[in-house]
Amino acid sequence: xxxxxxxxxxxxxxxxxxxxxxxxxxxxxxxxxxxxxxxxxxxxxxxxxxxxxxxxxxxxxxxxxxxxxxxxxxxxxxxxxxxxxxxxxxxxxxxxxxxxxxxxxxxxxxxxxxxxxxxxxxxxxxxxxxxxxxxxxxxxxxxxxxxxxxxxxxxxxxxxxxxxxxxxxxxxxxxxxxxxxxxxxxxxxxxxxxxxxxxxxxxxxxxxxxxxxxxxxxxxxxxxxxxxxxxxxxxxxxxxxxxxxxxxxxxxxxxxxxxxxxxxxxxxxxxxxxxxxxxxxxxxxxxxxxxxxxxxxxxxxxxxxxxxxxxxxxxxxxxxxxxxxxxxxxxxxxxxxxxxxxxxxxxxxxxxxxxxxxxxxxxxxxxxxxxxxxxxxxxxxxxxxxxxxxxxxxxxxxxxxxxxxxxxxxxxxxxxxxxxxxxxxxxxxxxxxxxxxxxxxxxxxxxxxxxxxxxxxxxxxxxxxxxxxxxxxxxxxxxxxxxxxxxxxxxxxxxxxxxxxxxxxxxxxxxxxxxxxxxxxxxxxxxxx
Numbered sequence: 001x002x003x004x005x006x007x008x009x010x011x012x013x014x015x016x017x018x019x020x021x022x023x024x025x026x027x028x029x030x031x032x033x034x035x036x037x038x039x040x041x042x043x044x045x046x047x048x049x050x051x052x053x054x055x056x057x058x059x060x061x062x063x064x065x066x067x068x069x070x071x072x073x074x075x076x077x078x079x080x081x082x083x084x085x086x087x088x089x090x091x092x093x094x095x096x097x098x099x100x101x102x103x104x105x106x107x108x109x110x111x112x113x114x115x116x117x118x119x120x121x122x123x124x125x126x127x128x129x130x131x132x133x134x135x136x137x138x139x140x141x142x143x144x145x146x147x148x149x150x151x152x153x154x155x156x157x158x159x160x161x162x163x164x165x166x167x168x169x170x171x172x173x174x175x176x177x178x179x180x181x182x183x184x185x186x187x188x189x190x191x192x193x194x195x196x197x198x199x200x201x202x203x204x205x206x207x208x209x210x211x212x213x214x215x216x217x218x219x220x221x222x223x224x225x226x227x228x229x230x231x232x233x234x235x236x237x238x239x240x241x242x243x244x245x246x247x248x249x250x251x252x253x254x255x256x257x258x259x260x261x262x263x264x265x266x267x268x269x270x271x272x273x274x275x276x277x278x279x280x281x282x283x284x285x286x287x288x289x290x291x292x293x294x295x296x297x298x299x300x301x302x303x304x305x306x307x308x309x310x311x312x313x314x315x316x317x318x319x320x321x322x323x324x325x326x327x328x329x330x331x332x333x334x335x336x337x338x339x340x341x342x343x344x345x346x347x348x349x350x351x352x353x354x355x356x357x358x359x360x361x362x363x364x365x366x367x368x369x370x371x372x373x374x375x376x377x378x379x380x381x382x383x384x385x386x387x388x389x390x391x392x393x394x395x396x397x398x399x400x401x402x403x404x405x406x407x408x409x410x411x412x413x414x415x416x417x418x419x420x421x422x423x424x425x426x427x428x429x430x431x432x433x434x435x436x437x438x439x440x441x442x443x444x445x446x447x448x449x450x451x452x453x454x455x456x457x458x459x460x461x462x463x464x465x466x467x468x469x470x471x472x473x474x475x476x477x478x479x480x481x482x483x484x485x486x487x488x489x490x491x492x493x494x495x496x497x498x499x500x501x502x503x504x505x506x507x508x509x510x511x512x513x514x515x516x517x518x519x520x521x522x523x524x525x526x527x528x529x
Contacts (some may be wrong), residue, residue: 007341010409010521015410018262019363020505023087026093026096026101027067027097027101027104027105027108027359029089029090029093030090030093030094030105030109030112030236030265031108032109032291033089033090033093033112033343034087034108034111034112034115034116035525036082036086037083037086037112037116037240038112038115038116038119040079040082040083040086040133041083041119041245042118043118044075044076044082044122045076045079045118045121045246045250045433046120046121046123046480047066047122048066048072048076049062049066049123049124050065050066050122050123050124051122051123051127051198051201053065053122053124054125055124055198056161058164059129060124060126061125061126061127061129061468061472062076062124062126063126063127063468063469063472064126064472065124065403066473067129067401068469068473070469070473071469072469073465073466073469076465076467077462077465079137080242080458080461080462080465081243081458083206083241084403084454084455084457084461086457087240087241087242087454088451088454089443089447089528090236090240090452091233091236091237091240091450092147092450093234094109094232094233094236094444095239095392095444095445097229097288098365099228099229102229102231104233105232106183106232108231108233109235109236109239109240110216110235110239112240113213113216113239113240114405116249117245117248117249118243119168119207120245120249120250121202121205121249123250124250125201125250125251125252126468127246127247127251127430127464127465127468128247128249128253128302128429129164129166129253130166130251130252130253130430131201131204131252132164132165132166133153133166133167133172133203133497134182134204134252134254135161135164135186135197135200135201135203135204136153136161136164137153137179138154138157138174138182138183138185138186138200139159139160139161139181139186139200140153140159140203141179141182141183141186142183142186142187142190144156145335145336146180147332147334148171148172148179148182148333148339149171149172149176149330149333149334149342149503150171150333150334150339150412151171151181152169152170152171153165153167153168154168154169160471161197161200165196170343170345171338171342171411171448172346173287173342173346174254174287175285175286175287175288175289176329176330176333177257177261177283177286177329178254178257178287178288179288179333181257182204182254184201185203185204185207186463187238188201188203189202189203201252202485203498204252204468205249205252207249207252207256208249208251208253208254209248209254211248211256211257211260212238212239212244212248212256213239214236214256214260215256215259215260215438216235216238216239217265217443218260218264218267219234219235219237219238219263219300219441220232220234220235220268221405222234222263222266222267222270222442223235223268223441223442223444224484225270226270226407226442228404229442230445230483233444233445234441234442234444235335235441237441237444237449237453238437238438238441238449239439241437241453241454241457242432242457242461243430243431243434243437243457243460243461244437245434246461247430247431247434250478253430253431253434254287254288255287255384255431255432255434256434257287258284258287258288258290258291259284259435259438261280261281261283261284261287261435262280262284262291262292262294262438263438264280265278265281265284265294265298266409266410266442268280269298269301269406269409269458270406273303274302274306274314275314275317275318275321276310277298278302278314278318278322279299279318279321279322281298282318282319282322282326283293283322283325286329290432290435293413293417293420293435294413294416294417295417295418296388296392296410297392297413297416298409298411299311299315300316300392300395300404301404301408301409301470302314302402304396304399304402304403305403305404311487312499314460316528337342339513344425347377347466348373348377349373349379349426349427350373350376350377350426350427351426351427351428351429352427352428352429352463352467352484352487352488353380353425353426353427353428353488354423354428354488355376355377355379355380355381355486356376356484357427357481357485357488358376358379359372359373359376359377359379360377360480360481360484361481361520362375363493364481376426377426380423380424380425380426381424381426382421383423383424384423384424386418387419388416388419388420391412391415391416391419392412392416395408395412405497407442407443410439410442410443410457411443411446411448413439414436414439414440414448415422417436417439418436419433419469420490421433421435421436429464430460430461430463430464431459431462433456433457436453436456437453437457440453447502447514451498451501451502452495452498452499454516455494455495455497455498456495456498458494459490459491459494459495460491461492462490462494463487463488466483466486466490467483467487469484470482470483470487484497486514515529
């Protein structure tokens with residue numbers, strides 16, 4: 001609340017008199033939403049799925065903790081909807097914060113993010129079990145001195161937490177800039193605690209939370225440099241997103257390291273340090289190779305700004321430094337020779353995607369898994385490459401008379417990444433949406449950030465729980481292809497609504513719509529007498 005002085009008319013309280021009234025401010029509204037968020041995370045997720053209960057067994061997901069009840073799944077979906085609604089209201093309030101209140105707003109935003117993270121820490125990571133593979137492979141480095149890129153967990157069946165691992169016969173699918181931090185977390189946990197599974201989970205979660213905070217700092221700096229008042233809005237758009245909080249604090253997914261390096265590349269690009277920007281983007285690919293989705297976008301932007309000769313010279317210089325740096329990073333973990341097996345294993349599975357539905361249909365027809373899966377994966381990849389090439393060509397022609405500015409680069413990065421997630425990604429997980437959110441947060445005034453990104457996040461969260469609860473339905477009422485179809489429809493429907501409603505709104509505002517001339521054939525004109 002804030003006090004506002006108002007002057008009343010002479011006929012009410014006398015000439016020159018004044019009165020005081022209370023008026024809520026956006027920061028007060030943010031505080032109320034922050035309290036609501038903390039309560040929703042604690043009551044709707046942490047108390048529903050406590051960590052201690054989930055660790056009584058292995059390979060348990062959220063449905064197993066609530067007796068696989070579909071009613072509990074519906075309640076979980078409702079919690080997600082309320083969290084997204086609070087998030088969208090918070091972004092609306094953040095746009096109305098006075099520049100003089102920036103520090104107070106940042107205190108509320110960061111404080112709420114920390115409180116929500118603390119509320120989620122005692123929860124079970126049922127949205128994904130990857131964190132257990134992280135800790136098993138991290139211990140492999142520290143205790144056994146082997147590389148997770150070259151050795152699989154089934155080489156150590158006596159490992160203390162071996163039963164928690166999921167991908168026992170697979171090498172790790174990440175790069176050295178994840179393996180080294182993972183090893184450091186495992187070593188730190190052994191040094192400061194008894195090394196229980198709860199301690200390792202806490203260690204990896206704290207790393208993910210720290211990376212999310214670092215990304216928030218970079219987003220704030222980049223957005224504020226463009227427009228000063230955008231800093232607070234961008235920070236809230238990133239830190240308060242429910243999908244980010246759940247996938248970082250609960251799942252402790254390693255995408256935060258990759259995203260921090262991507263943001264560092266964008267910060268350097270914003271300052272016209274293209275050599276270092278390309279180097280940072282190359283290092284991001286040493287966490288996850290999908291960081292290279294932004295490479296053609298940044299490359300075309302560099303050409304438009306500097307011309308072909310300077311752009312090629314800068315790119316070759318960055319590559320010349322990146323190659324020996326990459327070799328040095330991979331060498332202690334088995335070298336580049338570990339890459340073929342990782343890529344081969346990574347590209348033989350489909351899950352939660354349009355490509356997976358295509359695989360289901362091919363399998364029903366051929367009854368052979370391998371050719372059906374290869375056809376689905378190759379078709380999805382080729383379709384994405386074709387559509388991405390057309391999109392980049394359109395952007396290239398659109399900017400032929402001027403250099404592309406930063407917002408255009410970020411929007412094109414969002415477009416290419418969205419195209420990959422919807423069309424080309426044959427193994428979709430909900431935390432992949434953070435690749436889009438980190439770019440969307442840089443455009444806090446954009447319609448996509450305020451409407452489409454939150455609803456796409458909601459669809460991703462819903463799709464995760466729909467897959468889990470339907471697959472574990474005790475009555476077995478759903479076939480795999482039905483579950484896959486429901487999952488994809490759940491993922492894309494909120495996004496489609498966010499994109500179609502503005503189009504319908506513009507259509508309704510057209511002249512003549514209220515008179516019905518767009519829906520009825522107009523009367524024939526009366527001929528002149």
